[in-house]
Amino acid sequence: MSFKNKKTVLTMPKYKSRRDFINKNFGFFFILPWWIGFGIFKLYPFIASLMYSFHDYNLFRTATYVGFQNYISILEDKLTMKAFYQTFKYAFITVPLELTFALFIAYILNFKIKGVNFFRTAYYIPSILGGSVSIAVLWRFLFKTEGLINMIATKFGFEAFNWLGDPNGAFFVIVLLRIWQFGSPMVIFLAALKGVSADVYEAAAIDGAGKWRQFISITVPLITPVIFYNFVTQLCHKFQEFNGPFIITRGGPLRSTTLVSLLVYNNAFKNYEMGMASAIAWLLFLIIMTFTIIAFVSQKYWVYYSDEDGR
Amino acid sequence: MTKKTRNNINTFLRYFILIAVGIVMVYPLIWMVGASFKTNSEIFSSVGFIPMAPTFDGYKRGFQGYEGMTLLHFMGNTYKFVIPKVIVTVISAVITAYGFARFEFLGKKFSFAVLLSTLFLPQVVLNVPQYILFNQIGWLDSYLPIVMPSLLAGDTYFVYMLIQFLRGIPRELEEAAKIDGCNVMQTLWYVIVPMLKPSIVSCALFQFMWASNDFMGPLIYVNTVAKYPVSIFLRMSMDSDVGFEWNRVLAMSLIAIIPSLVVFFAAQNSFVDGIAAGGVKG
16 A cells, blocks of 8 residues: 555545544443543552652641652662562562462463362452451461460470461461462462463373473463562552551561552551652652563563564 | 272372372361360360360350450451442442443453553552552441442453353354344343353352451551451450460451351352363463
């Protein structure tokens, strides 16, 4: 098609009348409510929080523009930086452990196991209940000095450890809470593993590859899209972790579990320092964005899509 | 070692790992059930879950609640926003997904790109302005801030999930319905909704779980004790009972998750199918 032809196609009147225009775009009305909701509850807050972050804005006083002062304060404040550091540590310890574990268990479940459904259900229950306060209460009971974990540990001759009173112990407790909820990535992995056809394995077995070799060289590469999906979504969630540290460890001890979302909460809804809270939130947002973009850009180097059109 | 014995060892190892992990996963919950029937002195003295002197004390005192409001009052509060939220989520998500999956219109690509980007938009960056907004329109201390965004298809995840499902459904039936004189709304109601039912059910189930577990929303927006959902009430009792009423706190926690457990066991296959489909197709 020559350039000239293309141009005539473009300049042809697309719609015969206003009625025709409405008829042809009728579907827009179905998504109109979503656009309105997006504008009010997502776009406006998104921009507003960026604006707030450049203001000294206490809810009960008028806001004054302070430029980058909030951001500078964040970078200069050791405790705030510690929260960012702990959040990094939390996300990058929890996500790989959780996903490795989920993949490992899904791999075992994918063999001809009797009672797959039973195991799948048992492993999935913690994911369903894990976010609830009830489970947080339970975890406080488990990890109290006189709690169940220590009772079992002392039976095996270990000394009772004050989990929630020790900075590393408390951090470990909230990490463990999320690893305990490996159920949902596991279910996704399991579905992906079922999708890998048996032929590839047979071919590999003929070539003399053992089970472990098959797993590393065939299974893992074939399900990289799913690993990628799980990694990105879990990382987004873990960077915003709130319930575990807020309810179980209450940010302590020595602020070891004061993650960034707790900091936002404390600034915004305890001190009503909306400007500062927005600046912290935006910094966290930029970090999450950066990692999401890195993940998306890097995917072409390690994610294998069988259909090249990328669905 | 023959191939057969090696296979047997492998099989044994697999079951061993699965069962061991299963016990670690589920034992805390079983222990919780048992401990809620234990006396306070027994809870922290035995590893087993079977109470030696079973007592309903924890439950009796747990149900008393707080200042004349029973535990059921607070559970009722939870479902006062969970159920409307589930209903409006399903309706708005189906309508939006229908628009995206079955119609062409100006700016559809752009709209879809925006929809996808909101999947990755962290809630933490929206909380402060949303709070100020809801404060200005006088919605604080009500459940409206929790329900209203869902009415306008705010839960993009479900919209996206339904679009994916709809794309997998052939259009022939809809075309037939159109020939038979159905308008678009009739097609949606009589053709699309019945076919989408399994996915609608799993959306509803997930939203039910997430909304009942939601802690931060009510924590920020609801500040009258009488309106507290059970999650906030539990946290409050946990803080005030620093003392010794352990079986009471455990009993209350357990009662609070019973509805979720019942729903989960009644519909576990929908859950697993829903999550697998949403994830793999994503």
